[in-house]
Amino acid sequence: MKIVVLHGQMHKGSTYNITKLFLENLSGENTEIIEFFMPKDTPRFCIGCFSCFTKGEDKCPHADEVQPIVKEIDEADLIILESPCYIYGMSGQLKTFLDHLAYRWMVHRPHPKMFSKVGLVISTAAGAGSKKVTRSLKDNLFHWGVPRIYRYGINVGASSWETVKLEKKLMIEMEVKKLSRKIAKQIGKAKPGLKTKLMFLIMRMAQKANDWNPTDKNYWEKYGWLETDRPWS
Numbered sequence: 001m002k003i004v005v006l007h008g009q010m011h012k013g014s015t016y017n018i019t020k021l022f023l024e025n026l027s028g029e030n031t032e033i034i035e036f037f038m039p040k041d042t043p044r045f046c047i048g049c050f051s052c053f054t055k056g057e058d059k060c061p062h063a064d065e066v067q068p069i070v071k072e073i074d075e076a077d078l079i080i081l082e083s084p085c086y087i088y089g090m091s092g093q094l095k096t097f098l099d100h101l102a103y104r105w106m107v108h109r110p111h112p113k114m115f116s117k118v119g120l121v122i123s124t125a126a127g128a129g130s131k132k133v134t135r136s137l138k139d140n141l142f143h144w145g146v147p148r149i150y151r152y153g154i155n156v157g158a159s160s161w162e163t164v165k166l167e168k169k170l171m172i173e174m175e176v177k178k179l180s181r182k183i184a185k186q187i188g189k190a191k192p193g194l195k196t197k198l199m200f201l202i203m204r205m206a207q208k209a210n211d212w213n214p215t216d217k218n219y220w221e222k223y224g225w226l227e228t229d230r231p232w233s
Contacts, residue, residue, distance in 0.1 A: 001028065001187055004076035005035045006069075008083025008094035014124040015084045017161045018152070018172060022120065025180035026078070034072045038093035041069065045096055052103040054215055066100045074111060077187050078118045079146065081137040085125035090133050098140050105143040106203045109219045112231035114145035115196070118186045123153045130155050145200070145231065148190035150183055152176070192232045200230070 003026065007016060023033060043065035051059040060066060073079055083090040090098075103109055119141040123133035130153035141149050154172065158164045164172075192200070208226055210217040220226050 001026075001030065001077045002032045002034070002075055003027075003078045003080060004072050005033065005080040005082065006094060006097065007035060007037045008081075008091040010037045010040060012161070013084060014156045014158070014161045014164060015082050015122060018124060018154070018176065019080065019082045019122050021173060021176045022080070022122070022152075022180055022183075025177055026184060034076070036069055036072075038091060038097060042093045042096050043100055046099040046102075052100070053108060054213055056215055057103050057109075060100065062100060066097070069097070070101070070104075074113050076117065078120065078183065079141065080120045080122065081141065082122035083133055083137065085123055085129035085133045088129045088132050090123070090136055101140070101144070106145055106199055107143070107206065108213075108216050110143075110145040110200075110231070112223060115147055115192055115231040116188075116190055117146050117148075118183060118190050119146040119149040120183060121149065121151050121153075125153075125155045126157065126159050128155055142196070143199075145192070145196065146190075147192040147196050147232075148186045150179060152179060197230075197232075 003023065005019060005023070007019070009015065027033065043062040047061065049061065051061070057063060057067065081094070083094045086092070104111060119138070121134045121137035121141065123130040123137070134151040134153040138149050138151055152175070156164045156168060204220070204225060207217055207220045223229060223231065225231070
């Protein structure tokens with residue numbers, strides 16, 4: 001199994017430590033883990049040039065920074081997106097990377113490999129907001145086509161992992177173990193449900209009527225998705 005982790009921060013606080021708990025529970029003898037840390041691995045800001053949409057992702061002015069990460073994501077069995085809550089949202093550095101993957105949303109050019117992967121999104125907050133962050137991260141994975149996505153968001157009531165109360169840490173450890181067992185059962189078996197298939201079919205209708213972006217439409221035609229082929233069949 002290959003796991004790719006996108007850390008929304010570089011400091012090793014509560015979100016990082018909970019992510020490590022998941023990795024410990026999910027890792028086996030043949031597990032490969034690839035980790036990216038933002039902002040160290042964050043590309044430059046998206047400039048809204050539309051090149052990825054209309055000309056192709058290789059025409060993005062930051063493609064050399066973005067595509068090596070995308071390649072690892074494509075080869076992963078499990079994708080983990082994690083970020084602490086910063087003013088009721090994900091970290092800006094993680095958002096900067098995700099902005100560059102807008103062309104991967106189902107409305108444009110979803111990669112067929114995404115429709116068999118498992119996703120996990122994680123967030124913590126000292127107070128409120130972790131659920132909002134995980135919802136936003138989950139939305140990104142859903143629109144990439146990832147069919148099975150798990151969320152773990154918790155308000156730890158502390159500004160550092162070291163000051164989280166022991167009873168809360170023990171509760172977190174039990175919850176992580178339980179959720180990790182569910183995730184492990186889906187690796188290699190995940191298939192799109194009704195919501196994903198419905199979204200894909202809506203986007204298919206949009207692409208059939210697409211008369212403004214041949215890059216997107218040609219992509220769908222190449223895979224036969226405008227006819228009877230589907231990325232999960």
